Amino acid sequence: MSDSFLALDIPEQPAAAQPYRVLARKYRPQTFSQLIGQDAMVTTLGNAIKRGRLAHAFLLTGVRGVGKTSTARLIAKALNCIGPDGQGGPTIDPCGVCEPCRAIAEGRHIDVVEIDAASNNGVDSVREMTEAVRYAAVSARFKIYIIDEVHMMSTPAFNALLKTLEEPPAHVKFLLATTEVHKVPVTVLSRCQRFDLRRIPADLLAGHFAHVVEAEGVEAEPEALQLIARAAEGSARDGLSILDQAIAHGGLDGEGVRADAVRQMLGLSDRGAIRTLFDLLLKADGPGALRALRAQYDLGVDPASVLRTLLETVHAVTIVKVGGDRGPGQSAEERAAFDGWSALSFPMLHRLWQLLLKGHEEVSRAALPIEACEMALLRIVHASSLPDPGTLAKQLAAGQVPAMGAPPAPAPAPAAEPVAVADPVPETAEQVAQLLSKHGRHSLEAQFRNCARLIRLEPQLIELSGARPLPADFTRDLENALKGITGSHWRVLIGEGTGEPTLREQETAKAESERDQVLNSPLVQAALAAFPDATLDHWQRSDGSIAR
Missing domain, CATH: 3.40.50.300 (P-loop containing nucleotide triphosphate hydrolases)
Structure with a gap:
């Protein structure tokens, strides 16, 4: 082989690119x-x-x-x-x-x-x-x-x-x-x-994401990381996937991860705009609230997301009012606004929560989401002018409200339907069944009466025995039904042990006991002795009802 051939300038082959790891x-x-x-x-x-x-x-x-x-x-x-x-x-x-x-x-x-x-x-x-x-x-x-x-x-x-x-x-x-x-x-x-394994708190997730972007050499606004942490809902993997998308969303121009870009990417509403909307609702400014909602909708924000953020706002105000932990990531403007709104009464805050929760459920399944959201906000506007039930009772007692037939006094805002009083938290298995029946969950009520053996019942927690088979997805359906009825998250667990008899078994046992008492009474014994072929078909209970 000649030296001239060996002297050829052969370019080096580029190293194989390493595949990207999310x-x-x-x-x-x-x-x-x-x-x-x-x-x-x-x-x-x-x-x-x-x-x-x-x-x-x-x-x-x-x-x-x-x-x-x-x-x-x-x-x-x-x-x-x-x-x-x-x-x-x-x-x-x-x-x-x-x-x-x-x-x-x-x-x-x-x-x-x-x-x-x-x-x-x-x-x-x-x-x-x-x-x-x-x-x-x-x-x-x-x-x-x-x-x-x-x-x-x-x-x-x-x-x-x-x-x-x-x-x-x-x-x-x-x-x-x-x-x-x-x-x-x-x-x-x-x-x-x-x-x-517990859901990871948002502040821990945000801190973890800060270390990740530092290791990746990417600039990120703290508020953007807080938004991603909240959107992750306690899941580190979900949060890192959103962060990956946010870094890609920032492009190659060195913008990094910005809060406004994350909001746009996730379809979240701006918290400043939500505070403005919330203030308009409290002031019963219907036209202003609709304009604020449409402004968010025109920016691409999902109507359900607006109501979800309003729900978070009501919850945060309530927590401030009871003196609880405000949570990390609140700006000075948010703190000032929450401090001002904490003067709202508890009945008012609970009423706002129930109305927003009902509106969110309606919007989630509505054929016209933005229109359903507008109607939900108008319902809140009109309900905000009504006194809470306690104040109304005091006004009636003091004679400040005109009696039926008296000329009505001028009102600052149009009258609205009163907010329904929330159902009390059930304390017994029978109360759970009655709550399901009251709200039209008859099939689930029947399953609960026939199959559920109660081990423990606490606020937002029901533990049932697994000794007796339950219908498929029964625990999930019961959790969803109680959440929809009460507005609170419920946990339905399957535990060990036999638990109490089902409600149907209790009713059967009670009926058998009453029947035995009737059969053993002297009068019935005498009648059966006189008429040996007679049978007991039905009898009258102490409450006047007829048992068979």
Whole structure:
């Protein structure tokens, strides 16, 4: 080969571009110290590892994106870490540099098996796993099975897993993750140590996002990060996905992540404009409120988002009035406005909440959302001129309100229909059933009477026994119904124990007891003795009703 050929200037081949990793994957926690908002669980796990009291099965539950799968992988690393020198044992602070830690983090460890129950939910898949459980780990201290979305397994698959889940070999650990724990059978729940991962507070999420944008070299306004944190609704993964989109939305001109751009991207209403709208509603300025709403609508803001932000405003004012924590991220203008509005009476604030909540429900399912939103705001405008029921009662007692037939006094605003008084919070199972019947939920009331065995009833919390099968989606339907009726979020849980008899069983037992009392009365005994073929078809109860 000639020297002239060797001297040819051959251009170097460009290095292959690395594929972009989204922020939700790039910043997935690799240690327990990076897992935000779950301090109680980390403390419990740390103490269990130090004392050698490790359960054989863990159940991790919580809303999407709070770290269930990440926590399962961290537990796998904590149990199998051998330290940089290869001599370490289980630890709550895995080193991250030993071969087991690196292999688990990269998803290639042969003894850490991740199973997606959504696509492997049959009994055959479970049988394959239970067969493999018998064999010892290849290289790790523990063989670990991570079953994600475990609630999607079929009933036969759950049954096939029960025995192995209760008494697995000493070298096996099960880590189950689910977003819908109420769909997991009680027999499975009783065999696991359960950890409920909490929604991550907005201030913690905003702080986490600040570290992320700093690491990415992106400028971001604190208010923009607060908006993203609130939109994430406690989910770190959702928040990072929104932040990824917001960074891309900023483009290549170096604008970074701005609050106004985030509002436009998410379809959120400007908080300053919402304060103006809220003030117009309190002043009963109907035309001004409609103009303010249309201005937001013309900017692309969803009408339901306007009502949702108004609901947040009423809630924030109420919290300020009771002396609660204002929450992070409030500007000086917001603080001043909330301090002024805190002079509103509690009945007025509760009435505003109920009217806005009803309006939000109407707009969410309306064929004409903006028109439905306008009607909802006008209803609030007219209702704001009415006195609350307590003040009205005092006026009537003092003779300040004209009697029927007397000439009406001039009113500052047109009269409106009075706001309905909210139903009292139910304190017994019978009151829950009556509340469902009153609001037309007759099918759900029948299911509640016939199937629900009450263990515990507290404000916004109902715990029912799982000993008796309940209809599919019953807990979800009951939560949604009570939320729609009372305006508050309710939790319906399935617990252990037999609970109280169902309402139908109580009614049957009461009727049998009354029948026995009637049959054993001297008069009826004498009649049956005189007429041996006679039967008791019906009788009159003490309240005058007829029983059969």
